[in-house]
Amino acid sequence: MTATTELTSVNPAAQGQPIIRLTNVTKRFGGLTAVSDVSMEIYPGEVVALAGDNGAGKSTLIKMISGVYKPDEGHIYLADREITMASPMEARSLGIETIYQDLALCENLDATVNIFLGREPMKRMFGVFKQVDRRHMLTESKTVLDRLDITIPNLRRPIRQMSGGQRQAVAIARAVYWNAKLVIMDEPTAALGVPEQRKVHELVKTLKSQRVPVIIISHNLQDIFAVADRIIVMRRGQKVGDVMASEVDGDDLVGLMVGAGEA
Amino acid sequence: MSENTRASGQGRSVLDFVGAFWAWIFLLLLVMIFAIANPVFLSPFNLQNILANMAILTIIALGQTFVIISGGIDLSAGWVMGMVSVVAALTINTMPPGAPLWIVLTVALLIGAVAALIAGLVNGLLIARLNVPPFIATLGMFGIARGVAFLLSGGMPIPVRTEGLGRVGNGYLFYFHPTAGWSFLTPPVGLAQADMRQLMGVIPNAVIFMLILLFVAHIVLSRSRFGLHTYAVGGNKEAALRAGIPVSRTLIAVYMTSAMCAAFAGVLYGTRFTNGAANAGEALLLDSIAAVVIGGASLFGGAGSVIGTLIGALIIAVLSNGLVILNINPFWQFIAVGVVIIIAVLIDQARERLIRA
Structure with a gap:
């Protein structure tokens, strides 16, 4: 596998203490490395989109944050304290709330x-x-x-x-x-009509204004550009981009997701 | 969607009303038809009779209500009831002859309850922990309880001759006699045989017992955390799990509740018929499911209520009593109940479509 050429940009929200910090997190399923050596930070009031093609490792990464999986390597810190969660309930009690695509209502x-x-x-x-x-x-x-x-x-x-x-x-x-100290949303607009998508975008902005950071998993570029401050792009389990939404356009993002421009 | 609901207006709200209250309307119609056909139907004696006769069915159906709301079914309830009636009869017959009746009954209920709760626990463990479909798990228990009941009883009903037992199940809270006046729990003493014909019972004990259990079940289902969790598990098991609800424990408790209701029904049977019979509840199983479904529960889980089940049981009881009073062959009752179940499900489906439209 070629060395990761990660695209990064300066994050103006990166001041003070991150709400959640992942360092060199790896998760394997048998021979498959679903998430490989990923580090990231989320700061208060940030909306971060997690983008990537199917099988890029977005869901696995999220499930480690929400307590479904335990990372094989690496650490997760919540407000500077290392956390190891045995179950989603434990993650919830720590203030990490996940809203799944099927909403679980x-x-x-x-x-x-x-x-x-x-x-x-x-x-x-x-x-x-x-x-x-x-x-x-x-x-x-x-x-x-x-x-x-x-x-x-x-x-x-x-x-x-x-x-x-x-x-x-x-x-x-x-x-x-x-x-919630951190809200994770999995494909929040997948099943919604356009006016309702807009309502969800407004809700995410409301959360942001109340300084609750949000991670959004999405395929939908419109979603991402409508609400995200920052975009983390995953490809084949690796983090290949960590960019401010204002500095890229859809083509850049698709390029990162599918690996175009790679030799 | 709420705008659409309002826009389609009057016709729809009438449909909504009929959909929600058809069982009440149907019960009212039945009562009116039978009352017009034969005024005896509405006599206090007959009305009390209907209520006393439906007590056993209603109690089994209460347990079934919890199970069906949780998204399952308890096919074993009828035979567990029969097994309890046998266990209770055997227990009572081993008690010393002079023992006070309330002690005899309490011990019989306790030992019967243990037998039932073991069955309920096994049902619950199979369904909640080993993921056996409720239909299969309780069908297995159907056979086991049936076999145990027949083995224990030797295939024959076990008569119980304890003094006063029959008066518990068949007696009344009050008795009234034109000359002797009112008395509590026991008929006035010293009445001549000829005077007994004028004696009138007021409020059968079986009805009191049923009402107490109805009240408790209603409170538990509508107010307790366990009740709420029963609805949640039946509505969306996965969501309940993710919300941190102890789904397995809730399901086990649901099947034990059903078994406990079967135990109450079995002991009540013993006091009404003064015997223990393995097949005491055989005919009641389908009627109990029918009562719950007629009462608005969904076999897919998540919906139902104690009041609904009561209405369902009333419809079945009124039908069977009314057909007898009108001198119609009682076998028609099976057909009538069968038709009402199918109507109940059809109405439920139609409502579902209305709501989703």
Whole structure:
């Protein structure tokens, strides 16, 4: 394999302490090296797009950050403290929230329950029986949705009856409510119509304005240029580009992704 | 989408209403038809009879409600109930003759519950930990519980002769007699045989027992964390896992809940029929699933309620009672319940299409 000719540019957000830092992370599956020696940093208030062709190692890289896989080599630091996560739940408890492409919502339940799923607030009934505190869930859900400037007319309707954009908004609200230090979004606009894609872009910008860094995995160049400050490009498990979105165009990016210009 | 819902207007909201409440409407129609055809149907005696006779079915269906909401099915519930009735009968018959009735019943319930909970635990472990499809796991337990019940009973019903046992299952909370007045739990003493004909029971014990279990099941399902998790697991197991819900533990608890309900039903059977019979619940399994489905639960999981199941059980009970009162061959009941199940599923599918449209 040829030596990596990594394209980099200066990141103006790179001041102070990164929220998350990966150093020389490698992950192998049998004989296949899915991610090879990748280092990166994410700073507060940054939106970083993770671009790359299918099989480039984007998902594997993300899954190491979200606790699904353990890296074979290398280290992950959250605010300067090394973390080793045994499960996605542990990553969540550390403040790393991942929004998967399928959103992982229970469509038969309403938005408020979904926001609190697995971490339901309880209150005592008659002093003994512990019951789910639905009123608390409703008021807290309203607060977090307001904070994100999301309007969902009836929070008691099951997710099944909501539009794709509203579902995405609920998934984001769930991540944000639990004081995410880092939000990872996997193909957030893949299944959405154009107006809803725009709504998701606005949501990402809202998160950014609240200093929550976001990593977006995307195939969609429009997505990337609409929201990303910085673009990390993966190819065959290696990081081949780490550039400011303002300094490149779509052709540059595609070139990096497919390896054009390589001898 | 919400705009579309509003735009299509009145016709749709009527459809929505019918879709959501058809079971109530159907129950009301049944009651009206039977009441007009034969006024005896509406007599207090007959109404109490319907409620007392549906108690065992309703209790099994309560457990089935949890299972079906979680996205599974419990085919073993009927035979587990029969097994419990046999175990309870054997237990009662080994107790010393003079033992107080409440102790006898408590011990019988405890030992019956242990037998049932073992079955429920095995169902749950197979389904939650070993990923055996619920249909297969509980079909296996169907056979096992059936075999155990017949082996224990030797193939014959086991009569129980404990004094007063039958009055627990068939008695009433209050008794009223025109001359002797009201009495609590036991009929007034010293009534001549001829006077007994005027004695009236008010509120069957079986109904009280059913109502208590209905209330507990309703609270657990609609208010507890376990109830919420049951809906979540049935709605989207993968999402529930990722949200950190203990999916395996929830599923195991669901199948143990169903087994426990079967145990309550088995002991109630023992007190109503004063025997333990392996096949006590044989006919109830399909009716219990029917009650849950008629009550609006989806066999794909994630939907259903205790109130719905109660309505479903009421429809089945009213149908069977009404057909008898109208002197129609009771075998028609099977056909009627079968038709109602199919209608329930068709209506559910139509609603689903409406919602998604």
